[in-house]
Amino acid sequence: MDITSYIQELKGKTATEILAFVAENYADEAVFSTSFGYEDQVITDLIAQHNFPIALFTLETGRLFRETYAVWSRTLARYPLAIKPYFPDTEALQEFVNQTGPNGFYASVENRKSCCGIRKIEPLKRALKGYKIWITGIRADQSPNRQDMHNVEFDEGNNLIKIHPLFDWSLTEVKEYIKKNNVPYNILHDRGFPSIGCAPCTRAVQEGEDFRAGRWWWEDQSKKECGLHSITK
Known part of the structure; x- marks a missing residue:
């Protein structure tokens, strides 16, 4: 099935219907990446509720907020799911910290991207290896460049299909689902953190x-992505 066929097949379907399609056609060939934010917790809840055969993983960068670890633990306690952590390559991380120091990513964009590459991009490639479908919690209104994306894409860099079940959801809809279904969520969202990454690189957003x-x-405030979800067409 080419990318156009995927787009037509999933057009107008609900998040649950999209996940059901993936589960039916790609059992054991689909994987969901979670960072335990609002959207990811909604998808985790849907996977658990319907017992969809979709694997879950997270990127354990080593610099996460303690609140993120807390919701990770509560998620494991709530759902009968395995969430596999992927860690940075030890030697690559040691070399980077030896060269730049523990907070060298503040010094330059190049350093920051190198840090993201070691802590996120390389582990992500290992996590996706062997899968055909990558499920994400991306929504269209999360950043300007993401509005150029679609709910189904071909990721050339990882040679697989990316599907975003919540692509057309608003933040209000996400919050309503969380509340209605009593889904565990990261309390940093209540403290002005709409997007939560590594602790040294994330602050609360002002009104x-x-x-x-x-x-x-x-x-620079223009396009701030770490490279995990670069636009691919």
Whole structure:
């Protein structure tokens, strides 16, 4: 099935219907990446509720908030699911910290991207290896460049299909689902953190600021992505 066929097949379907399609056609060939944010917790809940055969993983960068670890633990306690952690390569991380120091990513965009590469991109490639479908919690209104994306994409870099079941959901809809279904969530969302990454690289967002203003706030405000979800067409 080519990407156009996927788009047509999933057009107008609900998040549950999209996940059901993946589960029926790609059992054991689909994987969901969670960082335990609002959207990811909704998808985790849907997978658990319907017992969809979709694997789950998370990127354990080593610099996560303690609140993220807390919701990770509560998620495991709530759902009968395995969430496999992927860690950075030890030697690559040691070399980077030896060269730049523990907070060298503040020094330059190049350093920050190198840090993201070691802590996120390389582990992600290991996590996705062997799968055909990558499920994500991306929504269209999360950042300006993500509005150029679709709910189904071909990821050339990882040679698989990316599907975003919540792509057309609003933040209000996500919050309503969380509340209605009593889904565990990261309490940092209640403290002004709409987007939660590594602790040294994420701050609360002030009223009137962009959704991702709290990510890498010391850098250019235009396109702030770590590379996990670069636009691919």
